[in-house]
Structure formats: C-alpha cells, structure tokens
Amino acid sequence: MEQQNLEAIMGLIVHAGNAKSDAVEAIQAAKQSDFSEAEDKITAAENALVEAHHAQTGLxxxxxxxxxxxxxxxxxxxxxxxMTSIAFTDLAKEIVDIYKRIG
Known part of the structure; x- marks a missing residue:
C-alpha cells in the first residue's frame, strides 16, 4: 500500500474516531443539561467529519x-x-435536541 494512501486511510480512522468521541461527549453533556458544551461537542464532531471527508476525497x-x-x-x-461516525453524530444531534425539550 502506498504511503499516501495509508496516511489517508489512517486520517479517516483518526478523524472519524474523534467525531464519534465528540458525539458521545455531546450526549453526556446534554444529559447533565450543559447544552452549551453539548453544542460545542457537536460542532467538534462535525469538524472532525469534515477532516475525515477530506481524507476520503483524496482517495x-x-x-x-x-x-x-x-x-x-x-x-x-x-x-x-x-459511516458509523456519521450515523452516530446524526443520532447525537437528535438526542441532544430531545434532552433540550425535556429540560
């Protein structure tokens, strides 16, 4: 496997993993009614997904x-x-919205 492709693949894994972690943290923050932090984590997850998409686009x-x-x-x-991180981030947005409505 070429070094450039390996770097792109590892970039996908790292950035997608960061996105999922941020999405989990967004849900945890919303659970504690810290909606500002939840929104910051959703934004961070979305930014990580953009970086992952850049790596994918290169491939x-x-x-x-x-x-x-x-x-x-x-x-x-x-x-x-x-793909799992995209789905998880989408679901995290919905869960944060539900916590906002309940709160």
Whole structure:
C-alpha cells in the first residue's frame, strides 16, 4: 500500500474516531443539561467529519484518476468507521435536541 494512501486511510480512522468521541461527549453533556458544551461537542464532531471527508476525497480522487488502490481490510475498516461516525453524530444531534425539550 502506498504511503499516501495509508496516511489517508489512517486520517479517516483518526478523524472519524474523534467525531464519534465528540458525539458521545455531546450526549453526556446534554444529559447533565450543559447544552452549551453539548453544542460545542457537536460542532467538534462535525469538524472532525469534515477532516475525515477530506481524507476520503483524496482517495476517491486518486481512483477517479485511474490510480486504483488495493482494497485492504484497513481500507474497508476506515470506510466503516467513517459511516458509523456519521450515523452516530446524526443520532447525537437528535438526542441532544430531545434532552433540550425535556429540560
């Protein structure tokens, strides 16, 4: 696997992981009625997802230019991690909204 692709894949994993962690912290803050912190964590999660998307776009651009990479378990894991983090962040937003309404 080329170094550039490995760095993009690891970027996906790291940024997606950060997004999920921030989303979890947003829910925890909302549970404590700290909605300012919850919103900050949602924003941080969204920013981490943007960074992950940048890494993914680099890989997609390479493939669109005809530079196909070998599909490895690590590459598949990075995509799975990203999709899970996107879904989790979306759900965290909804959960924070529910806590706001209850509070």
């Amino acid at each position: 997609l651009t390479q493939e669109a230019q005809g530079n196909n990479m070998e599909v490895t378990l690590l590459a598949v894991h990075s995509q799975d991690h990203l």
